[in-house]
Amino acid sequence: MEFNKIEQLFEKYFEARTTEAEEQELRDYFSGGQVAEHLEPYRAMFAYFSDAKKERSIRQVPLKPRKTLYQWISVAAGIVLVAGIFFGKQYQERKEAEYAYLQTKKALGLLAENLDRGKEKVAYLQEFEDTKQKIIKNN
Amino acid sequence: MTQSEFVNLVMPFKDKLYRLAKRLLVSTEEAEDATQEVLMKLWDKKKGIGSYRNVEAFAMTMTKNFCLDRLKSKQSGNLKLVHSNYADDRTSLQKEVELNDSLEWVGRIMEGLPEQQKLVLQLRDVEQYDYDEISEMLDMKPTAVRVALSRARKAVREQLIKKHSYGIQ
Numbered sequence: 001m002e003f004n005k006i007e008q009l010f011e012k013y014f015e016a017r018t019t020e021a022e023e024q025e026l027r028d029y030f031s032g033g034q035v036a037e038h039l040e041p042y043r044a045m046f047a048y049f050s051d052a053k054k055e056r057s058i059r060q061v062p063l064k065p066r067k068t069l070y071q072w073i074s075v076a077a078g079i080v081l082v083a084g085i086f087f088g089k090q091y092q093e094r095k096e097a098e099y100a101y102l103q104t105k106k107a108l109g110l111l112a113e114n115l116d117r118g119k120e121k122v123a124y125l126q127e128f129e130d131t132k133q134k135i136i137k138n139n
Numbered sequence: 140m141t142q143s144e145f146v147n148l149v150m151p152f153k154d155k156l157y158r159l160a161k162r163l164l165v166s167t168e169e170a171e172d173a174t175q176e177v178l179m180k181l182w183d184k185k186k187g188i189g190s191y192r193n194v195e196a197f198a199m200t201m202t203k204n205f206c207l208d209r210l211k212s213k214q215s216g217n218l219k220l221v222h223s224n225y226a227d228d229r230t231s232l233q234k235e236v237e238l239n240d241s242l243e244w245v246g247r248i249m250e251g252l253p254e255q256q257k258l259v260l261q262l263r264d265v266e267q268y269d270y271d272e273i274s275e276m277l278d279m280k281p282t283a284v285r286v287a288l289s290r291a292r293k294a295v296r297e298q299l300i301k302k303h304s305y306g307i308q
Contacts, residue, residue: 014296016289020269041303044241045295048249049264051242057157059171061178063142 003036010039140185148188149178152195155266156202162261163206163254173209177201199276203258210254248298256291263288 006029012018013026029035030046140148156177161170181188181198191197249257255277262273274281 014289014292016285016292020267023264023267041299042296044245045299048242048245052158052246052261052265055158055161056154057171057174059175061153061175063145063179063182 006036006039010042140188145182145185145188148194149181149198152198153178155195156198158265159199159202159258159261160206162249162257162265163203164209165250169209173202173205177205193272193275196272196275199262200278203276207254244302245295245299248295251298252291252294255287256294259284259288260291260295264292 006026009018009022009026013023018026027046027050030039030043031050035043153174157170157174160173160177161167164170164173177198180201181194188194249260252260258277259273262268262276263270268276270281270284273279274284277284279287
């Protein structure tokens with residue numbers, strides 16, 4: 001009885017029409033001690049399948065390195081950006097100060113020049129005064 | 140998603156990815172490489188991971204695709220050597236006789252199957268996924284999965300019978 005059922009399941013198995021439960025039944029049968037002689041060759045097949053399932057991957061997968069590399073790149077980019085803004089601003093400020101200095105110097109130069117010209121004219125006034133004094137003395 | 144959450148998510152099926160990769164690539168080292176590559180790709184995508192209905196099936200599909208790509212580039216590249224080594228082993232009758240370990244023999248039979256048959260056997264008979272999951276992983280119709288599986292099982296049976304009757308004589 002039992003054996004007929006196994007035979008039927010076995011045929012169904014090769015047509016890929018067995019359910020998971022039926023395949024479990026077959027596995028149990030072939031892993032048990034009493035396997036019919038003509039089915040004996042297939043014992044190795046089922047034994048191999050369950051044996052193959054025991055294999056394990058032994059390597060640890062490094063998940064961190066890739067991530068930290070990206071992190072460091074972003075940190076470095078951030079530093080470069082901040083430094084760029086800071087030094088760029090400093091440079092710009094220095095340029096502005098230099099420009100203001102030149103403008104001031106130019107303005108002061110202009111002032112001094114005009115002042116000199118004014119002084120020359122004032123010298124004529126002195127001459128006028130001298131002449132006036134001479135006239136007064138003579139009279 | 141934190142790293143520990145990710146690890147908790149992938150650990151239950153990491154070995155399945157590895158076994159699938161090994162089924163296709165044969166070499167332990169290459170299977171470990173493939174597993175690592177798939178998990179790292181998955182880690183890079185971790186933000187979108189919640190949107191996948193079935194992360195395990197998705198990872199299995201990624202592994203399958205990665206390995207098939209590897210095999211394709213291998214065939215055109217110099218790594219062909221690895222394969223001709225195995226071919227030598229298999230054709231040598233002397234070695235077949237010496238191969239007493241019947242379990243190892245089944246492994247050799249599976250190695251000789253076409254890739255699609257290897258895949259369905261691995262997913263159904265080793266990992267015991269149901270047909271819907273397998274058809275999702277392999278992007279095949281359930282009926283096509285059954286056809287491929289039936290062919291694969293029969294191919295293994297045929298070679299087992301051949302080996303057995305040879306052993307008796």
